[in-house]
Amino acid sequence: MHKKLSVIFKKPHMCVIIFFLVYLAIGVSIYKDYGVSWDEPTHREIAGVSAKYLSSIFLPGFHPPEFASLPPLAESSAKQYGVVFDLPMYVADVFMGFNGKMPEAYYMRHLCNFLLFYISVFFFFLIVKNRFKSNGIGLIACLFLILSPRIFADSFYGKDVVFLSLLIISIYFFVNYLKRKTVISAILFALATALMVDQRITGIFIPFLAVLITGIDAIKQDRPFHYLPKALLPLFIYLISFTLFMVLFWPYLWEKPFIHFIDAFTVMKRYSVFSYDVLYFGEFIKSTAVPWHYIPVWIMITTPLIYIFFFLLGLFDIFKGIIKKGVAIYANEDEQQDFLFLLLFTTPLVAVIVFNSALYDGWRHMYFIYAPFLLIAMAGFAKVLHLMKVERAGRERYATLFIASVILFCISSTSYQMIKNHPFQNVYFNVLAGSNAGKYFELDYWGLSFRRGVEYIANNDKRKIIKLSANVLPPLLNNAIFLDQQDINRLRIAHIHDADYFITNYRWHPEPYPLDNEVYSISVDNLKILSIFKLR
Numbered sequence: 001m002h003k004k005l006s007v008i009f010k011k012p013h014m015c016v017i018i019f020f021l022v023y024l025a026i027g028v029s030i031y032k033d034y035g036v037s038w039d040e041p042t043h044r045e046i047a048g049v050s051a052k053y054l055s056s057i058f059l060p061g062f063h064p065p066e067f068a069s070l071p072p073l074a075e076s077s078a079k080q081y082g083v084v085f086d087l088p089m090y091v092a093d094v095f096m097g098f099n100g101k102m103p104e105a106y107y108m109r110h111l112c113n114f115l116l117f118y119i120s121v122f123f124f125f126l127i128v129k130n131r132f133k134s135n136g137i138g139l140i141a142c143l144f145l146i147l148s149p150r151i152f153a154d155s156f157y158g159k160d161v162v163f164l165s166l167l168i169i170s171i172y173f174f175v176n177y178l179k180r181k182t183v184i185s186a187i188l189f190a191l192a193t194a195l196m197v198d199q200r201i202t203g204i205f206i207p208f209l210a211v212l213i214t215g216i217d218a219i220k221q222d223r224p225f226h227y228l229p230k231a232l233l234p235l236f237i238y239l240i241s242f243t244l245f246m247v248l249f250w251p252y253l254w255e256k257p258f259i260h261f262i263d264a265f266t267v268m269k270r271y272s273v274f275s276y277d278v279l280y281f282g283e284f285i286k287s288t289a290v291p292w293h294y295i296p297v298w299i300m301i302t303t304p305l306i307y308i309f310f311f312l313l314g315l316f317d318i319f320k321g322i323i324k325k326g327v328a329i330y331a332n333e334d335e336q337q338d339f340l341f342l343l344l345f346t347t348p349l350v351a352v353i354v355f356n357s358a359l360y361d362g363w364r365h366m367y368f369i370y371a372p373f374l375l376i377a378m379a380g381f382a383k384v385l386h387l388m389k390v391e392r393a394g395r396e397r398y399a400t401l402f403i404a405s406v407i408l409f410c411i412s413s414t415s416y417q418m419i420k421n422h423p424f425q426n427v428y429f430n431v432l433a434g435s436n437a438g439k440y441f442e443l444d445y446w447g448l449s450f451r452r453g454v455e456y457i458a459n460n461d462k463r464k465i466i467k468l469s470a471n472v473l474p475p476l477l478n479n480a481i482f483l484d485q486q487d488i489n490r491l492r493i494a495h496i497h498d499a500d501y502f503i504t505n506y507r508w509h510p511e512p513y514p515l516d517n518e519v520y521s522i523s524v525d526n527l528k529i530l531s532i533f534k535l536r
Helices: 002-009 012-033 040-058 065-069 086-096 103-132 135-146 149-154 159-180 183-199 201-220 225-248 257-268 294-302 305-328 333-354 364-391 396-420 450-460 474-482
Strands: 277-280 283-286 466-470 491-493 501-504 518-524 527-534
Touching: 012 103, 012 135, 040 065, 040 086, 040 103, 040 474, 086 103, 103 135, 103 159, 103 364, 103 474, 135 149, 135 364, 149 159, 149 364, 149 396, 159 183, 159 201, 159 333, 159 364, 183 201, 183 225, 201 225, 201 257, 201 333, 294 333, 305 333, 305 364, 305 396, 333 364, 364 396, 450 466, 450 474, 450 501, 450 518, 450 527, 466 474, 474 491
Parallel strands: 466 491, 466 501
Antiparallel strands: 277 283, 501 527, 518 527
16 A cells, blocks of 8 residues: 555656546535525626627527526626626526526536636646646645635635636746747637636736736847847737637627727726725725725735745745846746736736725635735745755755645645635635624625525425515525525515514624524634524
8 A cells, every 4th residue: 555655656747636636526526515606696697698699690599588588788787797707607507408596507607617717726736837847836836726715615606716717727828928939829828818808807917918028028139120020929919819819709899899898998997887885994985995905905814824924935035036137127937937927916906006996895806816926925935945955954854844744734724724614715814804803804795605594494494484584685585596496485585574584694784683583693713604583
C-alpha cells in the first residue's frame, strides 16, 4: 500500500488528476443542497427574452408557453444584461421540458454553474503552475480558490462566480497570448474575452489591458519604427476577433451594435437600475453612495486570513520589483505576468471608485478580482517558500515542513468551517468582522436559507391551508418550488396579522423581532440567518 502511494506522489500528474477527481466528486454530490438565490428566476426570464428574440429569427414557428408572458427584447427593462451563460441554460430547460417553477431547472443550472467553475479552477491551476513552474504551488493555489467559503457556495448558484470563472479562463489565454503573440493565440484570447464581456460588460477592461501591455512590449523591443505594424499585428487580430465574437454571442448587439453597446455600458457601469439600502458598519447607506473603502473592507472580513497575509506580501514584492525596474516595469515573462495580475486587481477597483459604481450585497459584484487577488497571494507564498529555504540553508526540509504545517492548519480550519456550515458557506466572516457581524453587515442576502425554512413548515405543519408572511417575498417564493406540489398547494401568502408563520432572513432588519414563539432557526457561526415564528 505504501509503495503504491509513493508511486502516486512521485508522479505529479497523478496528484493533479486525483485532486480534480475528488473535487468533481464533491461538487456533483452536493450541488442539489443549495436553495434558489434571489436573482436566479429573474435571470432565467432575461434569458427567455433573448431566446424569444432568437426564435423569431431562426424558428419563427416555435412558441413555447413561456414566451407568451415575455416582452420583446427591445422592450425589456433588462435588455442590457449579457446572457452568455443564462441563454444556454434556458434553451436546455425548454428542450428538456423544464419551466421556472420546477426544481429540476435549478438543479441543472446549479450543476452547470459548478462545472463551469470547476473548469476554471483547472485553468487557474495552469496559470499558477506555468508562472511558478510547480505543480505543487498550482494545486495549493487551487485549494485556496476552492476553500474560499463565499466563492465556494456561490460557485453553485452565483452569476458573479460565473463571471469570475470566465475571467480566469480569459487570464489563461491572456498570458498565452503575451507569450506567443500568434494568430491562433490572439483569436483564442479574443474568444475568451468576448464570452466574459458577454456575461458582464465589466470585462471590457481586459482589451484595454491587452493594448497597454502589447504596447509596452512593442516599445521595449527597441526596433526601428517600420517593425511596429508587425509587432502590433496580433493585437489588431485580437481586437477585431474580440469585437466579432462579442457581437455574435450577445443578441442585444445584433441590431445597432455600437449604440446598444454604449447603452449597455452606460447602464451597467453604475449598476444603477436599482438603488438598495446597504448595511455597512451597522448603518444603512444607499448602494449608489457606498464609500471608497467598501470593497477593500468586505474583502478583508470575508477572506481567510492566511490568504490576506500572502496577498499583502505578494503585493509588496511586486511593487518593489516594479519600482526597481523603473520605466522598464518588467524584465522577463514572470515579472510581466505579475504586472498583469496587479493590473487585473487594481484596475477594476479604481474604476468602481472613479465611476462611483453602485455596489450592494457585500462585494459579490467584484468577486472577479478574487482571481488576481489569489495570483498575487501566490507570489507572496512563493516568496515565503524561497526565503525559508535561503535563510535555513541546509535545513530546507524543516522549512518546507513548517510552511506545509501552517498551510495544512489553515486549510483544515477553513475546511472544517465550510463542512460545518454547509450549505451556508456564503455567510462566512473571518475574525476581523467581530463576534456579531450580523449587526454590522448583511448576512444571507441571497435568501438561500428560505429553502430550509419552507421545508420545515411543510414537514411539521399538516394543516390543509398554511398562511405565510415574510420580511422579503422573492426568496420565499423562489424556494417553495422544492416542496411537493401538494405542499405548495397548501401555502398562502398573507399579511403578518393574518399569517400562521412569519419567516425572516433578517435582510434590512438586523435587530431581533418582537415576536416570542420562534419554532425554528438557522445559525452560522452564532450568526442567526433565519428565524420562523409561529403566530397561530
